[in-house]
């Protein structure tokens with residue numbers, strides 16, 4: 598029991614890892630814990646539109662653990678260029694440390710989910726990636742491009758980063774976003 | 790697609806619903822979105838200790854939706870006395886409104902999960918209740934009784950509110966907490 602309690606208190610730190618998007622109507626930045634909850638809900642709601650049949654419960658479990666490495670590394674915006682290999686190695690070390698706080702079977706199960714997400718090869722992992730990539734875009738589209746403008750991110754860079762994973766994991770979502778992103782471009786909601 | 794997007798943007802408001810506990814090491818109060826993520830993770834980790842065999846995926850789905858009514862009603866601390874019937878009616882109206890934003894099958898599925906949690910009659914709902922009640926206690930035990938002291942909550946009131954649901958849903962967790970709560974009492978970590 599003490600190991601599980603130690604683990605869940607360690608997880609508390611994800612509430613302090615801030616991202617670049619702001620929740621709608623709030624001044625502060627979003628954190629990775631509340632983001633993880635929101636994408637789990639988005640995935641559940643979008644499940645009928647997944648690009649291939651998925652076990653939605655495994656998608657949800659994957660999304661709930663996929664950002665936990667940021668407790669040690671912090672969040673890196675998806676549009677950052679370069680440094681990804683070092684970052685991924687650091688995140689792997691982080692999740693091994695954090696999931697290692699748990700009794701072996703639970704820790705190993707969480708690590709396997711985290712790795713399935715990272716490898717991005719199963720239908721569940723692909724759908725999870727699509728949802729994770731789409732969420733900050735949806736917030737930006739509802740927020741006049743807040744994080745794109747604050748960080749000088751162009752329309753072209755957003756499309757380059759998200760088109761393929763979202764199209765693969767959830768084609769109907771990409772069709773929706775492609776049109777909304779073009780409208781946002783015309784409104785001047787991008788930086789650079 | 791537009792209905793699902795409208796729903797997930799409505800969910801964004803749960804990030805602005807504050808609770809009485811503070812994340813460890815942070816000055817601000819915790820919000821119900823990050824809390825929902827943390828209890829989903831606690832439930833997954835604790836599953837082998839559930840008081841009866843449970844479908845852990847349904848527990849997780851239940852915990853992810855159980856606080857969504859607070860978007861309209863706000864959070865009420867579990868130690869508040871009175872007003873529960875009105876509050877529960879308001880929460881039901883809220884979740885009907887919010888889940889009603891979705892296409893019928895997904896909205897109905899979320900509402901059924903929310904109601905299963907509220908009724909508290911299945912092994913999954915009982916385990917979910919135990920986890921939900923335990924989480925703020927664990928934070929307080931790691932935080933020198935922060936929300937108990939700020940709100941004048943006594944040891945006796947905490948035990949009266951949480952002993953039965955936690956013992957029923959997760960006996961091993963109650964055995965752990967009972968001893969820690971007594972230590973906290975001796976340290977003067979309660980109000981009143």
Ligand SMILES: [Ca+2]
Pocket residue numbers: 856921
């Ligand atoms: Ca709750």
